[in-house]
Amino acid sequence: xxxxxxxxxxxxxxxxxxxxxSLLEHHPWFEVVTVAASPxxxxxxYEEAVGDRxxxxxxxxxxxxxxxxxxxxxxxxxxxxxDFVFSAVDMSKEEIKAIEESYAKAxxxxxxxxxxxxxxxxxxxxxxxxxxxxxxxxxxxxKRLGTEKGFIAVKPNCSIQSYAPVLTAWKEFEPYEVxxxxxxxxxxxxxxxxxxxxxxxNVIPFIxxxxxxxxxxxxxxxxxxxxxxxxxxxxxxxTCQCIRIPVLNGHTAAVFVKFRKKVSKEELIDRIRSxxxxxxxxxxxSAPKQFIQYMDEENRPQITLDVDYENGMxxxxxxxxxxxxxxxxxxxMSHNTVRGAAGGAVLSAELLTAxxxxxxxxx
Ligand SMILES: N[C@@H](CC=O)C(=O)O
Numbered sequence: 001x002x003x004x005x006x007x008x009x010x011x012x013x014x015x016x017x018x019x020x021x022s023l024l025e026h027h028p029w030f031e032v033v034t035v036a037a038s039p040x041x042x043x044x045x046y047e048e049a050v051g052d053r054x055x056x057x058x059x060x061x062x063x064x065x066x067x068x069x070x071x072x073x074x075x076x077x078x079x080x081x082x083d084f085v086f087s088a089v090d091m092s093k094e095e096i097k098a099i100e101e102s103y104a105k106a107x108x109x110x111x112x113x114x115x116x117x118x119x120x121x122x123x124x125x126x127x128x129x130x131x132x133x134x135x136x137x138x139x140x141x142x143k144r145l146g147t148e149k150g151f152i153a154v155k156p157n158c159s160i161q162s163y164a165p166v167l168t169a170w171k172e173f174e175p176y177e178v179x180x181x182x183x184x185x186x187x188x189x190x191x192x193x194x195x196x197x198x199x200x201x202n203v204i205p206f207i208x209x210x211x212x213x214x215x216x217x218x219x220x221x222x223x224x225x226x227x228x229x230x231x232x233x234x235x236x237x238x239t240c241q242c243i244r245i246p247v248l249n250g251h252t253a254a255v256f257v258k259f260r261k262k263v264s265k266e267e268l269i270d271r272i273r274s275x276x277x278x279x280x281x282x283x284x285x286s287a288p289k290q291f292i293q294y295m296d297e298e299n300r301p302q303i304t305l306d307v308d309y310e311n312g313m314x315x316x317x318x319x320x321x322x323x324x325x326x327x328x329x330x331x332x333m334s335h336n337t338v339r340g341a342a343g344g345a346v347l348s349a350e351l352l353t354a355x356x357x358x359x360x361x362x363x
Pocket of ligand 1: 157158159184185187188189207210336340341
């Protein structure tokens with residue numbers, strides 16, 4: 001790429017916004033030129049607006065420290081300086097729907113981490129290794145919005161990334177019933193232990209809205225494009241419990257699966273290890289070389305050892321074994337703010353760029 005694409009981050013001061021900033025620091029295709037946040041932060045430098053709430057382990061990049069934070073509601077002004085935006089705004093669902101659509105209508109592609117548009121029929125919700133063909137509906141969305149360049153693309157919830165890719169790798173064996181319990185890190189709620197001391201040594205058996213997302217969103221990933229819309233798949237039936245645990249980063253899932261077809265443990269492990277997609281084929285900058293690793297050790301995956309596998313973009317799986325009630329059970333784990341949030345969105349933006357959906361300029 002001759003000149004890097006100029007990128008804005010909406011909701012730049014929050015946890016996911018900060019993750020976007022740190023992941024994009026040395027990105028070969030994208031350069032953060034605009035940071036936007038609530039009117040409260042607008043006018044301050046990024047460094048002042050974030051203050052002591054910088055939650056990344058690497059220092060705040062010098063290149064963003066002195067950027068003036070723009071008011072995210074001033075769409076035309078923000079849109080004027082960027083080729084596309086990542087959205088991690090923190091507002092009500094209705095407000096997010098409206099503001100993301102305003103950016104798209106201002107001819108700015110929006111790659112969003114938010115859930116607001118995940119069920120808008122012509123908005124693709126993509127994990128690039130799983131359902132890149134869903135980007136096809138962008139042309140229908142552009143027709144609806146009356147845009148040439150602007151559109152919205154979203155990524156799914158972080159909780160499903162530890163098991164949906166694995167079930168995708170096993171599609172040929174027809175999984176039809178799945179039980180999953182997720183053990184979710186506190187950064188998923190945008191917090192660390194300083195913000196949320198009650199989580200030290202604690203477990204909370206409730207995460208608002210999470211179980212519905214964890215059960216339904218995989219079905220949309222496996223859906224079909226029909227008449228410019230995504231129609232969700234009807235199988236497998238998934239039931240979930242989502243639990244908050246005292247871990248900073250990394251969502252773990254303990255999963256039970258029934259298959260229609262007979263399959264051996266060796267075949268299941270083989271499909272995990274050989275599973276790859278378009279990001280690997282195109283060697284996109286953020287693509288993990290090995291998307292899913294299978295670990296033979298009986299005490300893996302572990303958060304402290306494995307959460308940063310493939311720079312946080314890979315999924316770690318272990319403990320696959322036959323079950324007495326279901327056919328098989330396993331444990332999956334992924335980095336919730338990298339693969340599950342900002343990193344997943346960056347990979348989507350890379351694929352959208354490689355496929356020509358995101359380009360420089362407004363026309
Ligand atoms: N809602 C999740 C975050 C995933 O996107 C959580 O609370 O962990």
